[in-house]
Amino acid sequence: MKIVTYPDPILLQAARSLDGVDDGVRAKIEEMKQLMVLEDGVGLAAPQVGWSAKIFLASEDGLLENTQVFVNPKIVEERGGQEWGEEGCLSFPGIFGEVRRHVEVEIEALDENGQPFRQVAEGFFARVLQHETDHLNGRLFVTKMRPADRAANRKLLDELRERHEARQNEASSPGSWPGA
Numbered sequence: 116m117k118i119v120t121y122p123d124p125i126l127l128q129a130a131r132s133l134d135g136v137d138d139g140v141r142a143k144i145e146e147m148k149q150l151m152v153l154e155d156g157v158g159l160a161a162p163q164v165g166w167s168a169k170i171f172l173a174s175e176d177g178l179l180e181n182t183q184v185f186v187n188p189k190i191v192e193e194r195g196g197q198e199w200g201e202e203g204c205l206s207f208p209g210i211f212g213e214v215r216r217h218v219e220v221e222i223e224a225l226d227e228n229g230q231p232f233r234q235v236a237e238g239f240f241a242r243v244l245q246h247e248t249d250h251l252n253g254r255l256f257v258t259k260m261r262p263a264d265r266a267a268n269r270k271l272l273d274e275l276r277e278r279h280e281a282r283q284n285e286a287s288s289p290g291s292w293p294g295a
């Protein structure tokens with residue numbers, strides 16, 4: 116399992132809802148947790164590892180033991196107005212910018228045992244939950260970024276696109292075919 120970076124098409128698609136949480140799903144969630152911590156993330160959505168599933172992880176302090184699992188999450192309430200704050204994303208290495216988010220959200224989801232729960236979050240953690248929920252709907256933080264920040268990151272975004280294109284060409288060229 117590895118991190119999928121922009122502009123891989125899976126990041127732009129809505130992920131599929133899960134019928135439930137079985138051992139196979141739990142095993143993949145465990146792998147995602149290890150990867151998120153290894154990459155120093157505070158959130159990771161399934162599409163970011165190439166998996167079209169409505170699942171994300173979030174940890175306010177990036178610690179493994181504080182990592183929460185959200186399956187089929189839905190933000191049911193937004194409160195307290197909106198505020199700007201800096202965000203980054205494991206699928207956009209090196210890119211940071213200010214995004215406007217709701218100050219407080221209430222979210223409903225299933226946990227890793229398939230049990231429904233409801234949680235209220237505010238400030239930074241509310242921001243993480245909104246960023247990750249967006250991932251499950253194919254929405255990326257760069258599209259919500261303050262225009263000046265997006266402009267400042269334009270070169271890095273171009274480089275990510277060029278790198279992706281180079282990888283695509285490499286994958287389809289006969290030279291990289293392993294042979295028989």
Ligand code: CO
Pocket residue numbers: 203204205206246250
């Ligand atoms: Co992200």
